[in-house]
Amino acid sequence: MLSDWRADLLETIERTGSLARAAETMEVPYRTAWYKLKEIEEQLGLRLLETQSGGLGGGRSTLTVEARQLVQRFRRLTVGVSELVSQRFQAEFGDWPR
Amino acid sequence: MLSDWRADLLETIERTGSLARAAETMEVPYRTAWYKLKEIEEQLGLRLLETQSGGLGGGRSTLTVEARQLVQRFRRLTVGVSELVSQRFQAEFGDWPR
DNA sequence: TAGCGTTATGCTACAGTTTGCATAACCGAT
């Protein structure tokens, strides 16, 4: 339910302080980004964003504590994995004919 | 282009000796299984099946040597990886509230 | 109060995937 891309999205929201800006930064429609977030929230049964519409800058979004923890854990989970995969891939398919 | 599920499919074909039976075993329509195989063959540019229609039992399918090697390598590639992942997952999310 | 940029969400369209149905060819066994 989480993925590298989704973790990126969450981090970008945190960095930009807005879902709209995060979506633009990641070059994905706002509609889609929003939908993805809802998906995660639904699957995991938790709220990811602390949002406010209106006000300074039009509004803002920040991550909830749970979301921040989630991303942290996910990052720790995946670090080293892709390296292992490509290493194994090299070992098994390095001599692949095509 | 390969995946756990696809490797399963190939192994099931080998085990049952028939694409039709493999599809039934894996509870996926014959049409779909066939389509998936074509997809892999096309992407990798190799033949996966040694087929015969008609004859004893109506016909049969067995894996080509290349297909068998492919599955073997893929299994070796993924075995250590999934172990690492589930170990890491346990470490990071073992105490996850839900 | 009017304007602006953001959140939130419904409706719709479009593209790609999956699936159902149909048909043809094949060939050993009866």
Add this chain to the structure above:
DNA sequence: ATCGGTTATGCAAACTGTAGCATAACGCTA
């Protein structure tokens, strides 16, 4: 010769994910 079960494929329908467009509410700022 006919039957059965299999491979092979075309075609169209159903389903799914992604994206575009529209609209409403919100609240700071000018």
